[in-house]
Amino acid sequence: MTSMHSSVLSSHPGHGSEHIAVGEPLRWVSQGLHDFRRVPGLGIAYGVMVTVMGWVVFALGNHPYFIAAAVSGFLLLGPILGAGLIEASRAMAAGETPTFETSLQGLKRNLPALERFSFVLLAIAAAWLVISTVVLSATMGPIAPSVELSLWDNALRMMSSGQWFAWAAIGGVLAVVSFAVSVIAVPLILDQDAGAGDAVRGSLQAVARHPVACAGWALVIVLLTAVGIATALAGLIVIYPVLGHASWHAYQALRD
Numbered sequence: 001m002t003s004m005h006s007s008v009l010s011s012h013p014g015h016g017s018e019h020i021a022v023g024e025p026l027r028w029v030s031q032g033l034h035d036f037r038r039v040p041g042l043g044i045a046y047g048v049m050v051t052v053m054g055w056v057v058f059a060l061g062n063h064p065y066f067i068a069a070a071v072s073g074f075l076l077l078g079p080i081l082g083a084g085l086i087e088a089s090r091a092m093a094a095g096e097t098p099t100f101e102t103s104l105q106g107l108k109r110n111l112p113a114l115e116r117f118s119f120v121l122l123a124i125a126a127a128w129l130v131i132s133t134v135v136l137s138a139t140m141g142p143i144a145p146s147v148e149l150s151l152w153d154n155a156l157r158m159m160s161s162g163q164w165f166a167w168a169a170i171g172g173v174l175a176v177v178s179f180a181v182s183v184i185a186v187p188l189i190l191d192q193d194a195g196a197g198d199a200v201r202g203s204l205q206a207v208a209r210h211p212v213a214c215a216g217w218a219l220v221i222v223l224l225t226a227v228g229i230a231t232a233l234a235g236l237i238v239i240y241p242v243l244g245h246a247s248w249h250a251y252q253a254l255r256d
Helices: 002-006 024-038 040-059 064-093 105-140 161-182 185-192 196-209 211-230 236-255
Strands: none
Touching: 024 040, 024 064, 024 211, 024 236, 040 064, 040 236, 064 105, 064 185, 064 236, 105 161, 105 185, 105 196, 161 185, 161 196, 161 211, 185 196, 185 236, 196 211, 196 236, 211 236
């Protein structure tokens, strides 16, 4: 079975030779918005969960250690929450009308693989915290003011520009790695019952074969997420489910 999963992408005739237009990610978002409109209550339920999680994190403060911990938690839970939206789009593509309960079917079918994949992302987040702490402590002293001094203050403002840039740059590199291993991983797990390792390999293959389209998709995700953050996270109530649904359509294009 493993060999079957590992060849999921390569089994498509002519795969890797076709061209995906630069603007194609915008069409995936449009399709995701269409899916959201078909079952808005389901999408809003997922969007509210993510938004509330974000509010809780911001309520704790903005020390870099807390931010890294929050990113780690989201990377652990994100694929599981996103799986429900992807499963809903998968059901709609098959002519069904999903409910919140049926959106959880993919999670029930593939929980072990999704959990293992979540821990892959968690390892990347942990690497961000460890590497940034070691590098910054060795070159510039403490990474940031103490937790006691900055729990309720703006710790990022208290950091030097050099500390902030190095911390963000390390996170940016690892964010690229995270995207590369996850771009189609969750829908591949749900659609093909792939294992976590095969899903990661499938994502890396998709990025290698369609680097421009994947870069465009990453940019769209970053920009829309920034809009959500700029609205005190309230925008994520809609943006998160739209991106979740759009992930299914991105998978369909990147694997065909």
